[in-house]
Amino acid sequence: MTRLTPEELEAARGLQLPDVAGDGLRVLFCGINPGLMSAATGHHFARPGNRFWPVLHLSGFTPRQLKPSEQEELLSYGLGITNVVARTTARADELSPAEYREGGRLLTEKVARLKPAWLAVVGVTAYRSAFGEPRARIGPQERTIGGSRVWALPNPSGLNAHWSTAAMAEEYARLRDASADPA
Structure with a gap:
């Protein structure tokens, strides 16, 4: 991966990061908002240290660990990515x-x-x-959106020290199992 300068990262503020999405996906993963590294590279969860891609593989969603630059392959597995907030920031606490x-x-x-x-x-x-x-917990939620069910997962940011990679993969695997169940 090419190293970006602080100036290149700062220039990513305000850039839009397109969704990796389509109709009828099995799971649409939703990040908080694009970080500077993601906006600068055009790839979701691109910051080194973000555990999204390793956890996705360890949980069984993908047969191998994808690189952020391979994000479009998710569609072939019935998976996609979007964000809660489109605005690019260095940190989520700027929202x-x-x-x-x-x-x-x-x-x-x-x-x-x-x-x-x-x-x-x-x-x-x-x-x-x-x-x-405010009382929502990790796991399946009571809320539905249309016919879509909702699951809250741990944040894969490297800053989320409360969750180990292994524990995070277990939680993502619970969703993988639920999303494979046609019921």
Whole structure:
């Protein structure tokens, strides 16, 4: 991976990162918002240290660990990626409560249109903020969006020290099993 300068990363602020999505996915993973590295490279979860790609593989969603640059391969597995908030920032704590609420509203519209079987929000705090559910816990949620079920997953950021990679993979595997069940 090419090293980006601080100036190149800062120039990524305000860039839009297109979704990797399509109609009728098995799982639409939803990050909080694009980071500078992701916006600069054009690839979701691109920051070194982010555990999304290793966890996706360890949980059995993908047969091998994909690189961020291979994100389009997710579609062949019935998987996709979007974000709660489109605005690129260096850190998620730069987002306002209003941005989360508006992101939840826009995400609801997107999910109703795309109709994935599951929406998986990677970050329970982001889920709580976007959908006004302060008591939500990791795991399946009571909320549905159209016919789509909702699951809150641990945030794969390397900054989330509360979850080991192995424990995170176990939680993602629970979703993988649920998403494979036609019921």
